[in-house]
Amino acid sequence: MSVVLALTIGALYAVGTYALFDRILSRIIIGLALLGHGSVLMLLFAGGPPGRPPFVESTVPANEYADPLPQAMALTAIVITFGVLVFLLAVSYRSWTLTHDDEVEDDREDARLDSPKRTVHRVEYELSVLGDDLEQR
Amino acid sequence: MKVLIGLPVLVPMGAAALTLLTLRLTRLQTIISVLASAVTLAVSIALLIQVETKGVTAVAVGGWSPEVGIALVVDLFASMLLVISHIATFVVLVYSLGHPRTRDAGAVFHPLYQAMLAGVSLAFLTGDLFNLFVAFEILLTASYALLTLGGRREQIRPAMTYIVISLVSSLLFITSLGLIYAATGTVNMAALAIELEGIPSGVRSALGLLLLVVFGSKAAIFPLFFWLPDSYPTAPSPVSAVFAGLLTKVGVYAIVRSQFLLFPRDEAWWLLMVVAGATMFFGVLGAVAQQHMKRILSFHIVSQIGYMIMGIALFDVAGLAASIFYLMHHIPVKTSLFLIEGVVVQTVGTSRLDRVAGVARSRPVIAALFLIVSMSLAGIPPLSGFIGKFALLQAAVASRQWFLVAVALLVSFLTLFSMTKIWNAIFWGEPFVPLEQEAQSSRVPVPMFAATLALVAVTLGIALSAGPLYDLSERAAVELIDRGPYLQATYLP
Incomplete structure (x- = not known):
């Protein structure tokens, strides 16, 4: 399970970075979104192996719960990257209405x-x- | 008195909300905004006095233990920066009341500005690495919107570069937070300072470098500075002024905080010294090639960041104290240079070097103000820049970094050269009326003029009180290198 997650994170970073080098703005934005997903997954991954119970149950000892802190941080990071990406989309739309061109100029x-x-x-x-x-x- | 620590964040945040609610009541909105800024400044001064007498103070927000919750910590370094930043932001706010572009931008300016102030305060005060990320995002998001205020064609493209670069470095920040949490199990800075000593040195230096890249791209160090001279000049003058004075300096603050608290060293770090030299040198070279006052000044931000990094790279008390003093001098000086540029544009319509001449004839006071701050930036005695540069050079000589000394001196000459270039082109000589001026009302609004005057007075005040201020910087540096008071205040409350 962990290997799959690690590979997914790696793939997201790779694809995101590749798309970031494009000259078409919308691809750059998609690249940023993918990079964002990768880094959020990374944050989640830092909280330990998956499959641990998140809720209190009487049968589980206290040190075997999933660490809630990375989850909280990941949520915050999702909200922030989402907000900034939406703003970036708005700016690029503005740019498109001004220049009718989606390409990054020299x-x-x-x-x-x-x-x-x-x-x-x-x-x-x-x-x-x-x-x-x-x-x- | 612990309640004071949260106020520099809460007051601007509250003001941002209130100014949003009063969008249509312009007069009331302005009053709220100015009042909030004044209160923030007063609280910052109170915090500085408190820290100066009682030492580092920390507060656990919401009563959570520091490992789980967020700690706000205020030490001498943070409180000094807090005071000087809020002096600058208050002055710029007054200035913006008179500036046509921010005035016409209408009601959205004040909420954005206050949100940015909250982010800046939070970045200085937080004792939690993840919260530092949040602080950066608050101030950056507000700055994106401020930069694109008006949405003109020439603003959009550079703003896009700025947003993309900032977002990439933020994502890198999240990545390093994930790695740090995986390695140590905490993001509280005081706890990290202890935990990071226990992990393998390779992992540790990798994490240190990652954080340096993240904060370095916010501080515009070499080679991560290319976005700055592009984007800053396109914003309205008050916005560029506050960006120039503050935002990159928050990055410098984060570099100091992370490197000295989390990854302490005993001797000068060659990598950071090379970066410092290159930042100074290429920044000033960029400035020499420019023909527009605002762009020249923007390149000088980069070059000045190099000086601050130089003191940091020495990793000793003398170097760090000099850097802190330099920061204190740089924020008001750089801000007032941009304010003066705004006044010039207001009077003659442009600040292109080849379109204006002889402003000194028609506006002698503005020319005199420019002369004072530009000479201070170049480091001419007895102004504050001289004292800062002298202290930096002394520290570099003491640790025998001759190469850095040579670069710093050369860059200082080039700075003087490009400042005289502005002076000769814009202020000196026979005035000629540019074509555009005919339709231009050349009266400078009172708030703009008063604010500029006040900030130049602050820079002179720094030069006059250099002795006590330098002592204070030295104490802040000792506190940062010692780490003990900070750890004690946060981790064992």
Whole structure:
């Protein structure tokens, strides 16, 4: 049982990390969700082997109950990662309505410093900064 | 007096709830928010006085035993940071009342701001590693929303980088919490300090490194700093100011707390010294290449973090005391630099170096304020930055880390260089009216101006009271390295 759980955690981390390296935003978010599941399972796994009774029964000695602390922590972690992921989804929706593009752009600033000869980038950058300045007022 | 310990968390939390309830009553909401901030500041000062006389104090929340429940602990280091942070946040709150972008953002600003303050206080006060994670999430979640306030196009993409990076480091934090719990069976920091000594040294250093990566990416140390100069400049000025002054410093606090309490060392740590040198150097190099005041200042945050890490990496009283003093000086100085940037944008419409000139002619007071804090940042005597850097260099010389000394001096010159670059471009020279200015009302709102003035006065106050403050930092450092008082206060209440 434990081996299966350990392998599942490993697989979740691996797939999550792989998806994180994608350029498509929605895949990054899915990757984060998988990573979140992996880390929550890890937290749960830290509480000892599965199969122990969680509730008080007269027949079970006191030290054989499942440790409730990791479960409480896992619950907290689930709530937090869920909340942040939903916020991230909202932000990426906002990004989509603004740009109609789900891809992570190249950094404009990097492009400017990287290739000063490529005037297209430069002009684009200057225009966008001008736009920023105007909008900032 | 133990009840005081919870208040810096409870008051802003309560204020966040109240300001949410009063969303439509703008005047009342503002009063609640300012009042709560003032109370938090007062409580923090009371805590500092109490800890200064009576030593480390701990309280078990809800009466649970520390292994199961959450302990709040306040020692000198935590209470000093609490005071300086809440001075900065109070000033920024006043400033935000006058700033058009936060004022127009409407009612949501205050609840978010108060929630962030609660997270910051909790991070300083908690004596429980899992609770530290929760504190980070509270302040980060509030900061995500503050960063995207207004939802403009240029804010969204950098904010996304910021959220993804923070979330990855939070997930890594959960992972390390799982591993730590599996290895020791507790997440109470005082209990961990004892338990971690009993586990194999390989596991122990792996856990220490994991926590360093987690807190390092929040503190923006090399090579985990790339998200910061991207995202901070896009927020409204008051928000960038409080992020710049505080959020990365909470990461530094967590590094100090975890490394000194959980993984103590007797001698300087080469890895952290290399990281410190690289953080200073690459941060300042990034700043030199920039053409926008806010971006220059953002890169300087990274470089300044390097100085703090440098003192920490030495792992002795002198280094740590210098780092603590540097933190105390850095928070108000960095915050006020961003506040001044906001004032410049307000008066001339932009803070691009090639679009503005001669602000000193029309706004001599603002130029003078900038000169004071920028010279303090660069470390010119007799300002507070000089004292902090001098103490750091002295500590590095005493432990014979010549390489670090050389890097720190070089970076100091480069800092001075980029500060004079801002000065020459924006404040000095013949004023010319940028195209955009015609439609711009160039009057600076009173709250913005007063707040900036007050915070610069605080930085001068730090320089004036450097002697007692340094003694206090030294006592805090001794307390951190000794560990005894902290363990006694928490684990055996």
